[in-house]
Amino acid sequence: MVKVLIADDDEAIRKLVGHYVRTEGFEPILASDGEEALELLEEHAAELVIVDLMMPKRDGYSLAKHIRTFYDIPIIMLTAKNQLLDKEKGFEAGTDDYLTKPFEPEELIFRIRALLRRFQKASAKMIEVGNLTIDKGSYTVKAGRKEWLLPVKEFELLYQLASFPERIFTREELIEQIWGESL
Template structure:
């Protein structure tokens, strides 16, 4: 049974979502503010977090950033803010999806299930992108017939993007995760490596695509078969 954390200071929303998600077979952990949600994350094994932006003590954007730094779980931001700059901030802080109020609870469940499908492509050492398999243990990519060897940083960048299909990474995120926080170069390094990956895998667009989100960064998408 998967455990869902719902962080929202609106008791009616907490009650509604707990009812709907319990019927779907999920275990629900509630938090009424960001600080309580942080404590629950430290106490429980959470599989996915639904986070409201406007909360006391620690707002949803701060909590989202904390979760993304400390845990490898899907995040959905739930908020009344529907302007593009608000969504941009959410994705920059690390959310996987963004649902605006008012909303249909069933739609939220659909989005949760979609995120679980995306995250399920990852095993301990291997990531499957349709016909392609990224072997993180042997640092190689195979298509079932041949092996594709990549320079180390290209491999690590591809593996990072593929680890969570659909997640939007800023260039700063990728620099920190792939090159390290002490890297002295600039963000153009990411763009150069993305360009090389696209060229190398130009014949594998049925398996995955790397999309540019202007002004923010990149995300990898896996077409459904």
């Protein structure tokens, strides 16, 4: 069952979104603030996160940045902040979609389904190099019966290089593609 983490300090919103998520056959995981969201994400390995911007302990921007750094899962910002600057900051923090309150629950479900479809296609990639299997879906590397869990950036670097075995990358290209920074 697909787990959806819902991080919002408004209990009514959490329950409403949780209800619609459950109705669609997904398992909702509810967090009342950003810190609790991170703890629950580590415990439950959610496959999608819905984040409010204005939360205690850790706001939505900070939460999205943290998730984007350590996880490859879709993030939806669900917030009352509807100014263009807020949306820009949300996308820069790493969100994949941005929906403002008040919202239609059905539209949120459409967006959840679309993001899960795109991410599942992207994360379904497996690369085999000799007897080595690099699985982007689970971020694991396997050789025979041995399996390794690499740090995220090391895995992404290995995956990038293995995806293009005949290509030579410059240092600058790798930094931009893996770390998202240009020199």
